[in-house]
Amino acid sequence: MEMKHVKGKNKGNIMMYALSTCGWCKKTKRLLNEMGVEYDYTDVDLLEGEEKAKAMEELEHWNPRRSFPTLVINNECIVGYQEEKIKEAIGA
Amino acid sequence: MSDRVEVTGKEVDKLYERLNREAEASGYHLNTDVEHTKDLVEGLLVNEKRYGYWACPCRLAEGIKEKDLDIICPCDYRDPDLNDYGTCYCALYVSQAVLKGEKNLGSIPERRPSSEERKRAKPKSIAKGVSSLPLPVWRCKVCGYLCAREDPPEVCPICKAKKERFERFI
Numbered sequence: 001m002e003m004k005h006v007k008g009k010n011k012g013n014i015m016m017y018a019l020s021t022c023g024w025c026k027k028t029k030r031l032l033n034e035m036g037v038e039y040d041y042t043d044v045d046l047l048e049g050e051e052k053a054k055a056m057e058e059l060e061h062w063n064p065r066r067s068f069p070t071l072v073i074n075n076e077c078i079v080g081y082q083e084e085k086i087k088e089a090i091g092a
Numbered sequence: 093m094s095d096r097v098e099v100t101g102k103e104v105d106k107l108y109e110r111l112n113r114e115a116e117a118s119g120y121h122l123n124t125d126v127e128h129t130k131d132l133v134e135g136l137l138v139n140e141k142r143y144g145y146w147a148c149p150c151r152l153a154e155g156i157k158e159k160d161l162d163i164i165c166p167c168d169y170r171d172p173d174l175n176d177y178g179t180c181y182c183a184l185y186v187s188q189a190v191l192k193g194e195k196n197l198g199s200i201p202e203r204r205p206s207s208e209e210r211k212r213a214k215p216k217s218i219a220k221g222v223s224s225l226p227l228p229v230w231r232c233k234v235c236g237y238l239c240a241r242e243d244p245p246e247v248c249p250i251c252k253a254k255k256e257r258f259e260r261f262i
């Protein structure tokens with residue numbers, strides 16, 4: 001699956017399932033960028049066919065509702081843009 | 093990977109103005125966080141170019157109109173979410189209380205049933221016992237507007253949802 005990597009401080013494993021068109025996803029990306037942490041993300045709406053199905057399957061494992069953004073921070077799953085929770089999980 | 097669809101700032105501003113005008117004219121309000129709102133308007137325009145309709149920017153569309161009908165903006169879930177949370181799922185539309193700053197915005201839970209639940213759901217049955225009515229009554233699934241006429245209107249006069257969003261009510 002195609003992942004985009006954003007360079008920054010290593011605060012552990014941060015992975016984000018997003019949509020390129022989604023407002024809360026953009027806010028979450030901005031927050032991570034402001035915090036300057038390293039993370040990977042994938043915009044599922046830009047994937048196709050098998051890759052998309054695989055990404056959704058993976059997402060379902062973390063978040064059965066398959067909604068966006070879904071953030072996985074060191075195996076802790078945060079659904080939606082939740083500033084405080086995200087900061088806490090990252091330890092900022 | 094899908095082709096990247098480009099949308100210009102001018103297109104975004106134009107649709108933003110239009111949605112703002114239409115919302116205010118019928119008692120709805122756009123989110124005053126203009127950066128966020130314009131991001132969403134851009135998402136609507138991208139989805140229009142990609143799928144041919146305004147699929148909700150914050151949900152993954154299937155790209156088949158019949159299957160995405162409930163999430164064409166304004167979606168079937170906007171008004172219940174405005175009632176319960178003061179905002180639609182994407183926070184494009186907000187309630188009066190949010191507008192006045194009495195309520196803070198954040199992500200809200202997804203109300204749309206899962207694809208399995210949607211498949212299982214049966215269409216609502218038409219109310220019986222009023223078969224003597226001279227005309228059928230149509231209901232807009234987005235805002236609840238009712239009208240008695242042979243066919244639903246082209247566009248809902250209240251929320252601007254298109255004809256296909258109407259259901260036979262009585």
Ligand code: SF4
Nearest residue numbers: 148165167180181182
């Ligand atoms: S009204 Fe519904 S479809 Fe439109 S932006 Fe809000 S949540 Fe998305």
